[in-house]
Amino acid sequence: MKTTLLAFAFVVALSLSAVAASSKKPAASVHLKGNDSIAVPHFTGTPSSTPPALCSPCIFYGGDLDTSSPNAAGMSDENTLLILGGSSTYAAVNIPTGVTANVYGIVFNVQADAAFDPMQGTYDIRTGVSEGDGGTSIASGSGAVVVQPTGRNFLGLYEYTVALSWSSAVTLTPGEYWFNVTPQCLNTLDGSCNVFRQFVSNTTSLANGRHASWQPLHEMFLNSSFFGFTWANWCDSSLGFNSQQCAAMSFGLRGTD
Numbered sequence: 001m002k003t004t005l006l007a008f009a010f011v012v013a014l015s016l017s018a019v020a021a022s023s024k025k026p027a028a029s030v031h032l033k034g035n036d037s038i039a040v041p042h043f044t045g046t047p048s049s050t051p052p053a054l055c056s057p058c059i060f061y062g063g064d065l066d067t068s069s070p071n072a073a074g075m076s077d078e079n080t081l082l083i084l085g086g087s088s089t090y091a092a093v094n095i096p097t098g099v100t101a102n103v104y105g106i107v108f109n110v111q112a113d114a115a116f117d118p119m120q121g122t123y124d125i126r127t128g129v130s131e132g133d134g135g136t137s138i139a140s141g142s143g144a145v146v147v148q149p150t151g152r153n154f155l156g157l158y159e160y161t162v163a164l165s166w167s168s169a170v171t172l173t174p175g176e177y178w179f180n181v182t183p184q185c186l187n188t189l190d191g192s193c194n195v196f197r198q199f200v201s202n203t204t205s206l207a208n209g210r211h212a213s214w215q216p217l218h219e220m221f222l223n224s225s226f227f228g229f230t231w232a233n234w235c236d237s238s239l240g241f242n243s244q245q246c247a248a249m250s251f252g253l254r255g256t257d
Contacts, residue, residue, distance in 0.1 A: 051208050051210050051252060052107055052109070052148065052150070054146055054148055055252035055254055056254065057255065059210075059257055060211045060214050060252055061208065061212065062206065062209055062215045062249055063205060063207050063209035063248065064109070064152075064201075064208050065201035066204050066207065071202075071204045071242065073202045074111045074154065075200050075202065075222065075249070077110065077183075077200040078182065079121075080185040080186065080194075080196045080197075081188065081196075085226045087182075087223075087226050088180045088182045088222070089222055089234070089249070090179060090221045090222075091180075091215065091249035092129070092176055092179075092215065093177055095174045095214070099174060099257050101171070101253070101256075101257050102169035103125075103169060103171075104167070105164065105166070105253070106125075106164055106252070107251060108181045108200050108251045109161055109250040111201055112157060112159075112183075113195075113196060114192035116147055116162070117185050117186075117190045117193060118184060120143070120144060121145040121181055121184055123143075123164045123182075124179070124180045125138050125140065125177055125179055126138065126179075127175065131221075132230060132231050138177075144164070145163060145164050146162075146164075147160050147161070147162050147183075148160065157197075157199070159201060164181045165254060176219075178221065201249070202248060203248050204244055204247070210252070212248075218233070218235045218247055220248075220249055233246075234246040
């Protein structure tokens with residue numbers, strides 16, 4: 001059953017932890033380590049003026065989060081002791097005719113309110129995604145993530161570039177593909193993982209984008225067993241976004257063409 005439909009919009013992110021805990025209680029105790037009134041250490045940095053350094057070489061970057069925009073938002077993309085089972089947001093890239101992309105990494109700009117623990121995540125590349133249909137996974141796996149601060153803060157949450165790479169490039173011929181990286185906070189000795197939230201940023205201005213036009217608009221999907229959504233388009237009116245908020249995601253692809 002779909003729970004708390006508006007809870008995914010980042011504008012109510014600070015209240016979502018309580019909603020999620022009451023509607024789908026996590027298995028681990030929130031008292032495992034300290035409490036959420038204790039300040040959690042965070043990375044610091046200065047705002048970037050170019051595509052993220054972790055997207056290098058950067059074959060595609062959709063653009064930065066514009067924290068001053070009234071349409072700035074974040075979308076659930078997390079696997080924590082609070083959001084058990086995970087909740088992943090996918091966004092698309094159209095590889096244009098005449099281009100063959102060799103991709104060996106994905107970077108997501110993620111808003112988070114605690115440390116990533118452990119520094120691990122999963123990735124997935126798919127074709128044929130549509131409303132209610134996850135299409136076909138053509139490459140997926142897990143591995144270490146590298147995290148760098150963007151220097152941006154949105155409604156109290158710091159934003160970080162989270163990159164996951166692999167050794168053998170995935171070759172993509174012209175066509176549309178959907179990408180995801182889901183970071184983790186699954187350390188049972190870390191109490192922040194019981195209240196930790198992670199939201200992938202949107203982009204409204206496409207600032208600092210590289211081949212940003214390759215991202216088709218309104219093609220972002222949420223797949224979440226925790227929240228009860230199966231490949232739901234983020235532009236579905238029930239999710240609470242307007243057409244600008246659900247248009248494009250702040251993410252990139254490491255690779256060459």
